[in-house]
Amino acid sequence: MEIQVRRQQRLVNLHDQENANVLKGKSNAILPVKRPGLTARGALGDLNTNAQAQRDIAIGKVAVATAEYEKKATLNRATVKSNYSHVRSKIDTGLAATKPIIQPSSRPPLRREESTAGHAAKAAARTKAVLKETQPKTNDENILKPRKPVQDKKPSRLSAVNEDSKPVLKEPTESLGKLKLAEPVKQELHLEKEHPPLPADVEDIDAGDNNSPLLMSCYIKDIYHYLTELELKYPIEPDHLRKQSVITGKMRATLIDWLVEVQRQFSLVLETFHLTVGIIDRYLQAVPNVQRDQLQLVGVTAMFLASKYEEIYAPEVGDFVYVTDNAYSKADVFQCERDIMSKLGFCLARPIPLSFLRRFVKAAHGTSKNHHLAKYFVDLSLIEYSMAHYRPSELAAAALCLSLHLLSRKTLEEVWTPTMTYYSEYTLEHLDPIIRKIAKIVVNVKNSKHKSVYNRYMDPKVAKVSALPELKEEAIQELAKIPSTTYL
The missing domain is CATH 1.10.472.10 (Cyclin-like)
Structure with a gap:
């Protein structure tokens, strides 16, 4: 009697487990469709299915749908897993080939920048080196000497070692620490040249440009000093x-x-x-x-x-x-x-005159009209053979001085301030003969055969400076009266 009760209890548990598996979708068995009015034999005997027919049909449909969904999910997981099979195979190959048991190392976990493939290659190379060390050597004189246990080394930033490559170093890596390296050569840093402080009557025109990287205020003085050196290096005789x-x-x-x-x-x-x-x-x-x-x-x-x-x-x-x-x-x-x-x-x-002209106009706080008129004077001077031997900075300084003099109606001494003398490195006495030659060229431009520059500066984009009334007044006529030596 007791045995029969246990059998019935086991059948009841098995029946409950199958129903639970069907509801969870773990069983692929499809429940038979029961018709109303029929009976089915179960673990507890004959059961009347009239009351539970519709519910069993619904449970069967849910079980089938759940089984199909689980099957698709399994296939998708298998597909995703196959994408990394090459990485897994490399790891398995490197670890399965080792016969001796290696104690797990106490290395820190992989950093984010280290790849899995690189780490696997390093592990395989270390394993091969261990195998080579553990193999007996018949011709080795020190074969009876005990070997030191091999410990895993810390990961380095060197590139991954190929499994088939031979070790380059024949000596232990510990000996590298005993090498005496040459002392590093101390190199002097070439910092920007320290300029002397400005005189009291000279304005610092670069003081407000510290926040603008395009104006290069920290080394603009060095740039123009270098351009001045190039003028002297490549002169026109x-x-x-x-x-x-x-x-x-x-x-x-x-x-x-x-x-x-x-x-x-x-x-x-x-x-x-x-x-x-x-x-x-x-x-x-x-x-x-x-x-x-x-x-x-x-x-x-x-x-x-x-x-x-x-x-x-x-x-x-x-x-x-x-x-x-x-x-x-x-x-x-x-x-x-x-x-x-x-x-x-x-x-x-x-260098060219235009590079210096921009710097001098900034020092003089000149207007765009001053700038265009000075460019007109420079271009007229470039055509004249008698002006070819002047340095570009000399032409730019003299042209700007004449432009400031004509448009401001001030004397040459008033427009050529100590600030202009400092930044141009030319005094008014040095520029005076050049200014008078330029004035003579401007006065005689209408009688010249070469009028391309005159016509170009009739453009409204440059304020038509070649037709300014100041170029016909007495101030420039007085400057042009001084004769100048020519080489024509």
Whole structure:
């Protein structure tokens, strides 16, 4: 009797467990559909299913849906797991190949930047090294000596070691710590040059630019000191065409006047024009006996070089060939370009007047009109052969001084303040003859054959400074009366 009761109790527990598994979706068995009015034999005997027919049907549907969902989830997990099978296989391969039991190391957990693959490769390399150490060597004299237990090393930042690679170091790594390295060489830091304090009557024009990184107030003085050194390094000698047997100052003026039109036609920046004139003068000074038919080629090639140096989108070489009315070919321009660069030592770093002019206008607190008028004076001076030997900073300082004098109606002594003398490094006595030469050029511009600069500064964008009434008044006429020596 007791055995029968236990059997019935076991059947009841088994039946309850199957129902629970069906509800949880763990069983793939589908319940048979029961019809109303029929009986089914269960663990407790015959049961009437009229009352529970609809509920059993609903439970069967839920079990089927749950089983399908679990099957899809299992497939998805298997797919995701397969994506990392190559990583798992490397780890398993490295660990399964080891026969001796290695004690787990006390290394810190992997950092975020260390990859799993790299760590697995390092572990495999260490394991191989341990195996090699534990294998007996028949020819080793110290075979009977006990070996020290191998301990895991701390992870290093070296790249992962290939499993098939041989160890490079034959000596233990501990011996590296005994090596005596050379003492590091102490290098002196080249800090910015310390400038002496400003005089009491000189304004610090860079004091308000400390918060603007584009104005470089911390080393702007060093920059202009370096530009001044470059002026002295690449000078233009007085009467630098004396070595030319054919080229004269008038021919040079005609060439530069034509290049002003080329610059205007190509919409090039003013820096390109100033650099072009400097390249031409340096080349004519270095190369004697340039022929007449090669002068225009030198001019367009110089502007081609300057445009590549200054412009964002430089004109193509075919454009410069076109403006010469195809008098030269592209090959001629390229050959002349190589010749110019070799004669100039592949250096185009000679400064231009415009770089200094911006600095001087800032020191004088000049207006845009002062700036445009000074540029007009500088461009007129670049055409004149008698002004070619002046340094760019001298031309910029003299042009600005004349501009301030004419537009403010103050004397030259009043406009050339101690601040201007300090930042330009020129006194008024030094600039006075240059100012008078520029005034004479401006007064005679209408009688000159070269009017490209005059016409260009009739543009409203530059305030039409070439037509200002101040350029016809008595002040500039008085300055132009002093005769100046020319080399024409």
